[in-house]
Amino acid sequence: MEKVISFFFSKILNKEVHNISGQTIGKLNDLILDFQQERPIVKYMKIRNGKRYFYVSSEKLHIRKNTNEKYDIRIDSESLLVRLPEETDIFLVRDFLDKQIVDINGRKVERVNDVRLAYIKNTMSLLAVDIGTRGLLRRLGAEYAFIKLSSLFKYKLRNKLIIWNNVQPLSSGSEKLKLLCAANKIETLHAADIADIIEDLDNKNGDILFNSLNKQKAAEVFEEIETDVKVNLLNTMSDEKASDIFGIMPSDEVADILEEIDEERAEKLLTKLNEESQEEIRELMEYEKESIGSIMSKDFLTFLPDLTVSETINWLKNNPVDEEESINLYITNNKDNLLGVISLFSIITASKDAKLYNVMNSQPKYLNDEDSVETSIELMQKYNLTSLPVLDENNCLVGTVSLNDSIHELITLRRVAL
Amino acid sequence: MKTTIQSKFKKILFIFTIIGPGLITVNAGNDAGGITTYASVGASYGYKMLWGLLLITFSLAVIQEMNARMAIVTGKGLSDLIREKFGVKLTFLAMLILLIANMGVVLGDFAGIAASLELFKVSKYISVPIAATLIWLLVTKGSYKKVENIFMLFTFVFFTYIISAFLIHPNWGTIFKAMATPTIEFKSGFLLTFIGMIGTTITPYMQFYLQSSIADKKLSLADYKYEKLDVYLGAFWGNAVSFFIIVCTAATLYKAGITITSAQQAALALKPLAGEFAFILFGAGLLGASALATAVIPLSTSYAICEAFGWESGVDNEFKDAPAFFGIYTGILLISALFILLPGISLIKILLVSQQIAGILSPIILTFMIILINDKNIMGKYVNNKTQNIISWLTVAFIITLSVILFVSPLFS
Numbered sequence: 001m002e003k004v005i006s007f008f009f010s011k012i013l014n015k016e017v018h019n020i021s022g023q024t025i026g027k028l029n030d031l032i033l034d035f036q037q038e039r040p041i042v043k044y045m046k047i048r049n050g051k052r053y054f055y056v057s058s059e060k061l062h063i064r065k066n067t068n069e070k071y072d073i074r075i076d077s078e079s080l081l082v083r084l085p086e087e088t089d090i091f092l093v094r095d096f097l098d099k100q101i102v103d104i105n106g107r108k109v110e111r112v113n114d115v116r117l118a119y120i121k122n123t124m125s126l127l128a129v130d131i132g133t134r135g136l137l138r139r140l141g142a143e144y145a146f147i148k149l150s151s152l153f154k155y156k157l158r159n160k161l162i163i164w165n166n167v168q169p170l171s172s173g174s175e176k177l178k179l180l181c182a183a184n185k186i187e188t189l190h191a192a193d194i195a196d197i198i199e200d201l202d203n204k205n206g207d208i209l210f211n212s213l214n215k216q217k218a219a220e221v222f223e224e225i226e227t228d229v230k231v232n233l234l235n236t237m238s239d240e241k242a243s244d245i246f247g248i249m250p251s252d253e254v255a256d257i258l259e260e261i262d263e264e265r266a267e268k269l270l271t272k273l274n275e276e277s278q279e280e281i282r283e284l285m286e287y288e289k290e291s292i293g294s295i296m297s298k299d300f301l302t303f304l305p306d307l308t309v310s311e312t313i314n315w316l317k318n319n320p321v322d323e324e325e326s327i328n329l330y331i332t333n334n335k336d337n338l339l340g341v342i343s344l345f346s347i348i349t350a351s352k353d354a355k356l357y358n359v360m361n362s363q364p365k366y367l368n369d370e371d372s373v374e375t376s377i378e379l380m381q382k383y384n385l386t387s388l389p390v391l392d393e394n395n396c397l398v399g400t401v402s403l404n405d406s407i408h409e410l411i412t413l414r415r416v417a418l
Numbered sequence: 419m420k421t422t423i424q425s426k427f428k429k430i431l432f433i434f435t436i437i438g439p440g441l442i443t444v445n446a447g448n449d450a451g452g453i454t455t456y457a458s459v460g461a462s463y464g465y466k467m468l469w470g471l472l473l474i475t476f477s478l479a480v481i482q483e484m485n486a487r488m489a490i491v492t493g494k495g496l497s498d499l500i501r502e503k504f505g506v507k508l509t510f511l512a513m514l515i516l517l518i519a520n521m522g523v524v525l526g527d528f529a530g531i532a533a534s535l536e537l538f539k540v541s542k543y544i545s546v547p548i549a550a551t552l553i554w555l556l557v558t559k560g561s562y563k564k565v566e567n568i569f570m571l572f573t574f575v576f577f578t579y580i581i582s583a584f585l586i587h588p589n590w591g592t593i594f595k596a597m598a599t600p601t602i603e604f605k606s607g608f609l610l611t612f613i614g615m616i617g618t619t620i621t622p623y624m625q626f627y628l629q630s631s632i633a634d635k636k637l638s639l640a641d642y643k644y645e646k647l648d649v650y651l652g653a654f655w656g657n658a659v660s661f662f663i664i665v666c667t668a669a670t671l672y673k674a675g676i677t678i679t680s681a682q683q684a685a686l687a688l689k690p691l692a693g694e695f696a697f698i699l700f701g702a703g704l705l706g707a708s709a710l711a712t713a714v715i716p717l718s719t720s721y722a723i724c725e726a727f728g729w730e731s732g733v734d735n736e737f738k739d740a741p742a743f744f745g746i747y748t749g750i751l752l753i754s755a756l757f758i759l760l761p762g763i764s765l766i767k768i769l770l771v772s773q774q775i776a777g778i779l780s781p782i783i784l785t786f787m788i789i790l791i792n793d794k795n796i797m798g799k800y801v802n803n804k805t806q807n808i809i810s811w812l813t814v815a816f817i818i819t820l821s822v823i824l825f826v827s828p829l830f831s
Contacts, residue, residue: 094795098502098509100728111501111728136727139506202493203636232636 001064001072006118006127009092010139011071012063017047017056018074025049025080028073031058031092032085033126039164042117042124044083046091057081058124092126100205101129102168104185107193109170109200114138116161129167132160170205187217195224198233207236219248227412231260243272251277251298252399255284283398292376293369295409296390296399299325302332305339305357309350324402330389331360336396338389340364366391369398373413376406448576448659449711450530450704451523451776452618454769456660457684459615460667462677463608465596470612471661472597474619477813479653480806481784484791485625486645489632491800496629497726499790512786513723517750519622519779520719522772523711524754529765529772530708532758533681537701542758542765550755553713554748558733569713572706575699576659582691583662588669609824610774616817617777619657625783627718663687680766716750778821781814788814 009031016024026049033040044055060077090096096112103110113135116128130138134157137143150157168185186194186209194213198206198221210233213221222230222245234242234257246254246269254273258266258281270278280298287293299322303312316326329347331340340360350359366389367376380388380403390399459467485496492499497516501509531549532542602608628649637645666687671678678684685700692699717733720743724731730740737744758768788810792801802810 093505098505113506113728131728133727133729136506140510202498202633203638204493229636232638235638 001066004063004065004071006116007063007065007071008130008135008138009097009115009117010135012073013093015071015073017045018072019080020074020076020078022074025075026052026054029053030094032089033092033096035090035169037125039120040126042092042126044085044089046085055083055085057083061124096169100170100201101131101162102170102186102197102209103131103162104166104168104189105162107189107197109197110162126164128161128163130159130161132158134159170201170209187213191217191220192224194221195226199226199229203232207233211237211241215244216248219245223249223253227257227260230257234261239269239272242269246273247277251280252284252294252296252405255281256294259285259289287369290372290413291369292367292371292373292390292401293399295373295405296369296401297405298399300328300330300389300397300400301325302330302336302397303356305331305333305355305360307356308352309347309354309356309359310352312347312356328387328389328400330397330400331356332397338364338366338391338395338397341389364389367401368392373406373409376401377403377410380406448573448656448707449523449527450533450708451526451711451769451773452660453576453663453704453707454526454530454678454684454766455611455614455618455773456663457667457671457687458678458766458770459611460664460669460687461671461683462611464668464672465593465664466601466603467612467615468593468597468661468664469600470615471619471657471664474616474813475653475657477809478620478657479650480809481620481625481787481813482628482649482653483646484787484802484806484810485629486632486649487642487800488787488791488797489629490637490639490642490645491797493633493636495633495722495725496626496787496790497722499796500786501726503790503793503796504786508786509726512783513726515779515782516622516626516719516722517746519776520715521750521754522775523621523623524715524750525757526769526772527708527711527715528754528758529768530704531712533765533769534701534704534708536765537681537685537697537704546755546758549709549712550751553709554751557713557717557747558744569706569710572702573710575703575706576663578688578691578699578703579659579662579666582688583665583669585690586666586669588665593665604823604827606824606827609820609827611770613777613817613820613824614770614773615777616820617775617780618773619660620780620784620813621773621776622780622783623715623718623776625787626722627714630718630721678766679764684766712751712754716747719750720744720747777817781817781821784810784814 012028014027014029017026017028019025026047028045029048030046031042032044032046032055034043042058042061045058045061046053046055056075057080059081060075062074062076064072064074066072092115097115098112100109100111102108110131112129113132114130115126116130117124118127119125120127134143134146137146137157147157166185186197189197194209194217198210201209206229210218210221218241222233225233237245254277258270270281273281284294284296284298301321303315312329327344329342329344330338331342332338340357340362341364342356342360346359365379365383365385367379369390369392376388380386385403387400387402389397390401392398488494488496488499494502497509497513500512504512528546528550532546535545536542602612632645667678667684670687670690671683676683676686681700681704682697685697688696688700721731723729723746724740724743727742729742731743732740735743757763758765788802788807791797792807794801
């Protein structure tokens with residue numbers, strides 16, 4: 001008999017538990033863990049004796065195995081520390097095993113097939129989560145049979161473990177589990193990846209995960225989520241949270257989503273925004289669904305033609321400007337008519353005291369707000385551009401369209417057509 | 419004013435998108451196995467089993483409502499819930515049962531494809547391989563959704579049984595009397611047919627499919643009342659069609675002493691309506707229903723199993739990313755199609771036996787469901803009420819009792 005330092009939970013689940021004199025006191029039914037630690041720590045075990053259940057401290061719990069891989073579970077203590085379970089207790093089997101988690105590294109929703117426990121500094125802790133098929137086979141008691149079988153085909157059946165640092169539990173088992181994992185590991189991921197994960201989850205879990213994000217991240221993620229899932233999230237979201245997020249999001253994205261929801265709610269949410277964005281969004285919502293006007297961005301930078309290059313650079317330095325908005329600067333007269341375009345590159349390389357009208361491209365390519373997405377992509381592809389200004393019927397600059405948004409819209413339209 | 423009308427219209431449209439899965443599920447549930455089973459119920463035993471159909475209509479309504487409630491409250495499919503509550507071993511059992519039952523149903527539906535095209539003098543050695551390949555390509559290459567509606571249109575042919583039933587002027591008094599007076603024969607033929615009728619109505623596949631499709635709609639609890647209406651309507655409407663099939667075959671075939679041994683005889687019941695076109699009508703309907711089921715059932719089985727075990731699933735994936743998903747899907751199609759190609763097997767017999775297997779297995783899945791829906795940790799205050807529990811447990815007990823009698827009765831005769 002040797003002491004086991006690290007082992008799979010399924011090896012001891014439902015096995016007999018012995019006291020110090022070797023008598024069987026019942027079968028191991030579940031474990032209570034403290035999830036507040038950096039690595040969850042096993043606190044108590046739930047033991048089943050016939051129809052009775054009792055809870056014993058796992059402090060003096062030792063696991064040994066003999067050469068035949070037979071596990072022996074023993075409490076090496078004279079007296080058993082017994083207690084009653086509490087409302088807030090989190091159980092390994094009831095709340096975690098077989099439930100869904102997010103694998104932060106793999107950026108995917110996975111199911112917990114088994115759990116790797118280990119003695120670290122003499123306390124039993126949760127080391128890693130097994131999401132592989134080998135874990136499933138182990139639970140079925142068919143692990144070794146399959147290892148033999150697969151070795152016949154020269155295939156090695158491997159464990160698929162995720163260490164605890166990369167595991168984000170979901171609420172599937174218990175709401176408490178979610179709350180207890182204070183550090184939100186999810187937020188380290190890119191917004192587009194989080195959006196994919198939320199789309200994969202069921203309603204309830206998706207909601208909880210989304211609501212755990214901070215405002216800024218929530219807005220970024222919300223933009224990336226598919227429309228129908230967006231609508232669902234919005235239906236359960238509070239008005240406050242929704243207007244917070246809308247405040248951060250670009251107006252064209254807000255207009256898109258408001259067109260999808262109940263009119264009364266849309267109106268109510270709109271009135272919570274500041275007047276300027278309200279007006280922008282209402283304007284965008286007027287456009288036909290497949291026109292450029294409905295997908296254009298209202299966030300762009302315009303300058304008067306007689307400004308100098310150094311004045312412009314100073315302005316850019318001293319004002320909070322979005323990176324994407326500043327790639328192209330638009331030159332307009334005081335009636336908002338488009339006179340020219342300057343790329344950030346030409347601004348930087350131009351001589352400092354040149355006037356903008358001397359530096360700008362005075363025959364810029366542009367779109368009309370009633371144009372189609374296809375036109376936008378064709379034009380950008382032909383002239384090798386990443387964004388285009390959009391003019392209305394009075395030749396006023398009303399927005400800009402990026403290649404990225406055009407392609408995204410085209411893909412969505414195609415999907416609907418299919 | 420315009421906006422209020424518009425928003426009213428939107429609301430109605432919205433309700434229609436909710437009411438849909440239930441109706442569609444039941445329509446798809448009246449697949450080849452279903453049609454043949456009901457036809458043989460009427461042809462072999464007349465009106466004698468109508469009381470049973472009436473009772474299981476209520477069971478079906480209660481059970482499907484349970485699926486809808488679980489889907490909306492938890493947002494999860496049935497196989498997810500089974501895995502999370504019962505662990506790997508019992509999930510394995512549940513999935514094995516689902517696989518066997520569904521395999522049987524798919525087998526039945528391939529038999530349906532073969533039988534329907536044999537009416538048009540197409541040999542099964544041609545029709546089955548072509549159908550299997552086409553369905554596999556349609557589903558995995560992603561253009562299946564377009565074709566689904568066409569198959570669906572075919573199945574509306576079975577509504578002609580309703581017209582047919584009125585044209586033959588059956589004795590409605592006798593029919594209603596039969597519905598109110600339970601009769602049972604302790605012969606294995608009768609019992610098997612009865613179990614087949616239950617199996618095709620409360621089929622295990624239906625519970626998984628319905629719950630997943632409702633969960634996918636991501637409805638909120640506020641929409642639950644519409645969804646409830648949908649599943650109740652679906653259950654009663656579906657069984658109304660079954661009722662008329664039984665009436666038709668009872669009033670024509672049973673009277674004439676014809677039992678169903680081929681699709682030709684099953685089509686005879688539509689003769690009063692369609693005359694010589696009865697074969698075409700029945701053949702088209704049977705083909706549509708079978709094709710629909712052979713596309714949907716392997717797919718939903720594959721989804722259910724992969725969800726339960728946490729394997730990658732979805733037709734958008736590449737084969738190497740979701741080998742289990744495509745493996746199961748392809749496996750079910752391939753094995754079923756090959757089985758039908760064995761020379762000399764009776765297509766109608768396969769159709770009937772597959773439903774009987776589904777019937778015998780259904781109590782196991784139902785038991786999982788009833789335990790799940792009564793778990794306060796999962797359902798909160800939306801657990802079953804007393805009436806729902808009594809009806810669902812009685813259904814389980816009734817099917818088990820029938821199966822036990824079926825296996826025990828040969829020992830005493």
